[in-house]
Amino acid sequence: MHGFASVGECMIELSGQNDTQWHMGFAGDTLNTAWYVRALTQPDFAVDYITAFGDDAFSNQQMAFLNENGIATNKSPIIKGARPGLYAITLTGAERSFTYWRNDSAARRLAENPAHLLESLKTRKMIYFSGITLAIILPEHRQSFLEVIKQCRAEGAQIAFDPNFRPALWPDHNLARELITQAMRSSDIALPTLPDEQALFGDADGQACAARLTGLGVKEIIVKDGTDPAIVQFEGKQVLVPSVKANAIDTTGAGDSFNGGYLAARLKGATAEEAAAQAHQVAARVVECRGALMPMQTAHDLFMR
Ligand code: ADP
Numbered sequence: 480m481h482g483f484a485s486v487g488e489c490m491i492e493l494s495g496q497n498d499t500q501w502h503m504g505f506a507g508d509t510l511n512t513a514w515y516v517r518a519l520t521q522p523d524f525a526v527d528y529i530t531a532f533g534d535d536a537f538s539n540q541q542m543a544f545l546n547e548n549g550i551a552t553n554k555s556p557i558i559k560g561a562r563p564g565l566y567a568i569t570l571t572g573a574e575r576s577f578t579y580w581r582n583d584s585a586a587r588r589l590a591e592n593p594a595h596l597l598e599s600l601k602t603r604k605m606i607y608f609s610g611i612t613l614a615i616i617l618p619e620h621r622q623s624f625l626e627v628i629k630q631c632r633a634e635g636a637q638i639a640f641d642p643n644f645r646p647a648l649w650p651d652h653n654l655a656r657e658l659i660t661q662a663m664r665s666s667d668i669a670l671p672t673l674p675d676e677q678a679l680f681g682d683a684d685g686q687a688c689a690a691r692l693t694g695l696g697v698k699e700i701i702v703k704d705g706t707d708p709a710i711v712q713f714e715g716k717q718v719l720v721p722s723v724k725a726n727a728i729d730t731t732g733a734g735d736s737f738n739g740g741y742l743a744a745r746l747k748g749a750t751a752e753e754a755a756a757q758a759h760q761v762a763a764r765v766v767e768c769r770g771a772l773m774p775m776q777t778a779h780d781l782f783m784r
Contacts, residue, residue, distance in 0.1 A: 480604040480635050482525035483746060484554075485513035487612040488586035489530055489541055493567040494770075501567070504770065505544050508611050508643055511732045511771045515739025515761055516607075517549050518778035520746055527551045529599055531589040533561035538585065548775045554599035556592065561585035564615075587617050590624035597627045605746060606631055607639040607738070613658050614648035621658060629665050639668040641738055644675040655679055660695065668745070669697045670738045673704040685710045689717070701741060701755055703734055709759065713751035720755040723763035732771025737762040740782070757782070 487509030495502035510528060517526040528550050532538040534557050541563060542552045564581030581587075590596055600606055606628065616624050632638050642659045649655040656679055663669060669692050673685050682688040685702045689712050692700045702710040708719035740761030744754035761782055765773065773781075 480602055482527065482603050483513070483516050483520070483605050483607070483742070484527040484529050484600055484603045485509045485516070486529040486589065486600070486606065486608040488564060488581070488584060488589075488615050489528065489545070490564040490566055490581065490584070491537055491541070493565070496567070496569055504772075505541055506566075506771060508609050508641070508732075508735045509607065510545075511735035512607055512609075512641075512739040512742070513550055514548070514772050514775070515736045515765075515778060516743045516746070518775055519740060519743035519757075519761070519782050521549055521779060524604075524746055525551065527554055527599070527603075529589065529596070530555045531561065531585045531587075531591070532557045533563055533585040534559050535562050538563050555589070556595060558585050558588055558591075561588065581615070584615070587615050588620070590616050590620040590627065593620075593623040593627050596624070597630055600627060600631050601634055601636070603631065603636050605637045605639060605742060607641075607742060608662075609640065610642040610644050610655070610659050610662070611648060613662060614645065614655070625658075625661055625665060628662070632665060632667070637668065638666045639670060639738070639742055640666040641670040641672070641734065642675060642679070643672070643734070644679045646678070652679060663692060663695045663697055666697055668699040668701075668742070670701050670703070670734075670741065672734050673702055673707075676702075699751060701751070701758075703737055705733075709737075709755050711751050711755045718752050720752060720759065723759045725763035725766050727766040729769045730766050733762045733766050735771060736765040 489507040489510045492504040492506040493501040564584030566579045676682050676688045689700050700712040706722045708721045737758040740758035741754045744757040
């Protein structure tokens with residue numbers, strides 16, 4: 480078993496609106512996590528981003544961007560005629576709003592061929608995905624996706640999951656609850672954020688959230704809650720790990736980078752408590768920058784000192 484694979488959707492992001500001039504970037508929750516795992520484990524661990532790409536110029540740019548930054552994409556299918564999802568960030572004063580074009584994105588078909596998906600995931604030491612991954616996968620492919628995850632787990636991969644509940648991506652709360660709960664039952668490491676869990680499951684507090692996930696059989700649980708301490712529960716022991724002070728200017732990707740910091744540390748043999756401390760360090764620096772991704776080398780130099 481070797482390497483880390485993150486499964487989900489990488490989108491084209493348009494930002495910095497200035498009349499008709501836009502800046503194009505790449506974004507996605509599972510990509511952000513893969514990014515920080517790569518920054519914090521290079522060169523020791525292979526990091527793969529598993530999705531489905533289109534065969535257009537923008538998909539080519541996405542792949543080139545990931546590959547240039549040491550994240551492999553060659554296990555992901557390229558679907559003829561498909562295109563990546565797109566979103567734009569517009570500003571009204573300081574208020575940000577998001578417009579999406581993602582209904583027919585290539586990534587929605589990442590589980591179209593389960594045998595291929597299994598082939599591209601198995602033998603990984605760790606596989607990560609999120610509730611956004613589940614939400615964007617075409618409804619008729621979701622069960623086969625979860626079967627592939629279970630199969631990889633049965634063959635020895637560790638499964639890490641962040642529910643990342645985004646109401647707009649789900650037709651109703653019941654379906655989200657059902658699928659996210661199924662994913663939890665197949666996970667070794669849960670990385671929820673408390674307000675998301677409260678919105679979907681009505682947990683009274685972090686303890687209630689951790690107890691619910693323990694009841695589903697998850698053995699390693701980290702409940703994030705902004706600047707409040709994270710609850711870290713592992714091997715029957717629970718500790719609170721305080722966050723790191725930051726001059727936050729943009730919290731985009733805070734939870735994703737926390738997950739990256741945590742999983743990278745665990746891959747390298749840190750304890751759950753040490754990993755959560757590193758995760759807070761990473762997230763605290765990320766919220767001090769605009770956007771979710773700081774340059775790969777900067778992240779590596781900052782956190783690998
Ligand atoms: P999400 O991005 O999923 O909503 P949180 O808001 O819980 O997640 O933030 C995730 C992590 O990011 C926190 O556990 C903490 O480490 C860090 N973080 C978020 N906001 C701040 C902040 N203002 N100052 C320092 N760290 C922060």
